[in-house]
Amino acid sequence: MSRTRTAILASMALVAGATGAAVAAAPADAGIAAIPCTVDYKVQNQWSTGFTAAVTVTNNSAAKSSWAVKWSYAGNQQVTSGWNAKFTQSGTAVTVANETYNGTLANGGSVSFGFNGSYSGTNAIPTSFTLDGVTCNVDGGGGPTNPPGPGTGTKVDNPYAGAKVYVNPEWSASAAAEPGGSRISTQPTGVWLDRIAAINGAGGKMGLRAHLDAALQQKGSGELAVQLVIYNLPGRDCAALASNGELGPTEIDKYKTQYIDPIAAILADTKYASLRIVTTVEIDSLPNLVTNTGSRPTATPQCDVMKANGNYIKGVGYALNKLGDVPNVYNYVDAGHHGWIGWDDNFGASADVFKQAATAEGATVNDVHGFITNTANYSALKENNFTINDNVAGKSVRESKWVDWNRYTDELSFAQAFRNQLVTVGFPSTIGMLIDTSRNGWGGTARPAGPGATTTVDTYVDGGRYDRRIHVGNWCNQSGAGLGERPKAAPAAGIDAYVWMKPPGESDGSSSLIPNDEGKGFDRMCDPTYTGNPRNNNNMSGALANAPVSGHWFSAQFQELMRNAYPAL
Numbered sequence: 001m002s003r004t005r006t007a008i009l010a011s012m013a014l015v016a017g018a019t020g021a022a023v024a025a026a027p028a029d030a031g032i033a034a035i036p037c038t039v040d041y042k043v044q045n046q047w048s049t050g051f052t053a054a055v056t057v058t059n060n061s062a063a064k065s066s067w068a069v070k071w072s073y074a075g076n077q078q079v080t081s082g083w084n085a086k087f088t089q090s091g092t093a094v095t096v097a098n099e100t101y102n103g104t105l106a107n108g109g110s111v112s113f114g115f116n117g118s119y120s121g122t123n124a125i126p127t128s129f130t131l132d133g134v135t136c137n138v139d140g141g142g143g144p145t146n147p148p149g150p151g152t153g154t155k156v157d158n159p160y161a162g163a164k165v166y167v168n169p170e171w172s173a174s175a176a177a178e179p180g181g182s183r184i185s186t187q188p189t190g191v192w193l194d195r196i197a198a199i200n201g202a203g204g205k206m207g208l209r210a211h212l213d214a215a216l217q218q219k220g221s222g223e224l225a226v227q228l229v230i231y232n233l234p235g236r237d238c239a240a241l242a243s244n245g246e247l248g249p250t251e252i253d254k255y256k257t258q259y260i261d262p263i264a265a266i267l268a269d270t271k272y273a274s275l276r277i278v279t280t281v282e283i284d285s286l287p288n289l290v291t292n293t294g295s296r297p298t299a300t301p302q303c304d305v306m307k308a309n310g311n312y313i314k315g316v317g318y319a320l321n322k323l324g325d326v327p328n329v330y331n332y333v334d335a336g337h338h339g340w341i342g343w344d345d346n347f348g349a350s351a352d353v354f355k356q357a358a359t360a361e362g363a364t365v366n367d368v369h370g371f372i373t374n375t376a377n378y379s380a381l382k383e384n385n386f387t388i389n390d391n392v393a394g395k396s397v398r399e400s401k402w403v404d405w406n407r408y409t410d411e412l413s414f415a416q417a418f419r420n421q422l423v424t425v426g427f428p429s430t431i432g433m434l435i436d437t438s439r440n441g442w443g444g445t446a447r448p449a450g451p452g453a454t455t456t457v458d459t460y461v462d463g464g465r466y467d468r469r470i471h472v473g474n475w476c477n478q479s480g481a482g483l484g485e486r487p488k489a490a491p492a493a494g495i496d497a498y499v500w501m502k503p504p505g506e507s508d509g510s511s512s513l514i515p516n517d518e519g520k521g522f523d524r525m526c527d528p529t530y531t532g533n534p535r536n537n538n539n540m541s542g543a544l545a546n547a548p549v550s551g552h553w554f555s556a557q558f559q560e561l562m563r564n565a566y567p568a569l
Contacts, residue, residue, distance in 0.1 A: 037136035039129040071126035081204035082115035112213030159276040160489035160497040163223035190501040225276040238302035241521035287336035317360030324367030335371040338414030339472030372434040376502035385464030400461040432496030437484030443566025473536035476526040482564025505558030
């Protein structure tokens with residue numbers, strides 16, 4: 001809602017401390033041409049001692065190659081952390097300067113940044129702003145003077161085609177801070193919304209609106225896709241502990257009202273209608289209902305509970321329904337990987353479960369734009385040194401210990417075949433697949449140059465496979481892994497894109513128990529001394545030592561991923 005009377009500014013300032021929302025307003029008769037710059041300062045979230053604010057600045061003067069915005073507080077507000085800009089504060093005076101990647105500010109162009117702050121007493125919004133020393137009038141509550149126009153509401157076949165993809169400035173900064181990291185720090189990665197607090201920003205991190213505002217800045221006049229990971233189901237990750245979530249098995253209503261509904265409301269804001277918003281919906285959930293339940297040796301009591309109460313099905317269906325209602329959202333459901341559901345008894349059953357979820361809680365198959373495989377996993381994209389049809393020493397490759405009767409040897413062949421299976425069970429023939437290639441390069445000196453010795457089927461496969469894990473079931477911080485194919489649109493038939501949905505350098509889980517307030521436990525599969533379980537055929541875990549809690553920065557792993565990248569950096 002736009003407010004256009006000067007008096008509203010004073011009234012909004014008075015209520016800001018109580019409501020947690022503040023909008024600066026401009027005089028009604030202020031013509032755009034007469035305003036050198038406009039500022040939209042909003043308090044997005046507020047509590048007793050702190051707040052989160054988002055600021056959008058629009059330049060209506062000559063183009064700039066660098067910029068600085070200044071304001072002063074009337075109270076004791078202090079900026080504690082910020083993103084998408086450099087913040088300094090002296091007393092009540094705040095100066096915000098551009099980062100290296102967003103210094104260009106064209107005539108009519110806008111830049112968005114955000115921050116967390118502390119305060120006591122009242123939290124009145126600033127009454128005056130300057131851009132490079134020039135006083136700005138402030139815009140109405142609708143955002144920048146020249147916001148992106150609403151989208152057409154018509155989805156494209158492939159949201160990655162002809163589009164840039166959002167570079168998360170927080171991950172980019174972590175990558176760039178590493179020796180050699182600038183080689184990949186401009187690659188697009190997924191933004192993980194892995195708890196309710198992540199929606200508004202937690203622990204000094206950017207919230208969803210802050211990311212979308214930054215995406216608008218990166219978009220410019222072209223198309224841009226933003227990748228979000230929707231990851232907070234009740235009883236999350238029932239077959240592992242490293243990424244257990246904050247919601248208990250029965251908290252489906254909380255998932256709906258406090259997690260999905262707020263996300264959907266933000267994505268539906270017309271301010272973001274020009275973005276292509278790609279959601280990866282609830283990784284590691286639905287496949288668990290097939291492979292880790294019932295009488296199978298890999299079953300866990302937690303997965304049996306989630307199958308019985310139906311809350312994975314309900315949660316995914318609800319997410320698809322609500323997010324699918326937003327015209328510019330493209331839902332991709334997580335489909336595990338070939339080393340999980342590539343076996344005969346998992347393949348068709350998984351497609352059936354996905355169809356069940358896609359038609360639950362008001363969702364339809366048309367709410368699904370596609371599926372993603374290998375999310376946060378290590379399965380090789382393409383094994384070139386052997387095929388599933390090879391025979392060695394009188395035995396099929398399927399009989400090797402590594403393949404173990406799976407019908408697929410790599411992610412590309414699996415993703416293409418599984419897409420066909422999904423269409424067979426009732427998904428639209430237009431669905432596309434994504435493959436997460438962030439950590440499946442397996443390059444470096446350990447990468448075989450050709451097939452293994454033909455002495456036995458095992459020497460043949462083990463000597464030639466790119467994937468150097470001890471077992472295909474190993475998933476946590478795998479030793480020897482490397483960056484895979486760089487993000488790319490439409491790389492193969494049926495594949496919408498190769499993506500880096502898992503940000504390289506972010507841990508899968510801690511090597512030992514680390515207390516935390518994120519609901520994340522300790523899984524022995526992240527312990528390099530662990531001798532395994534039925535899900536990895538009782539092999540060593542292959543995990544790196546000294547890993548932090550899942551999602552936290554793991555410098556040693558990042559360096560190893562760069563060393564072993566394929567294609568090489």
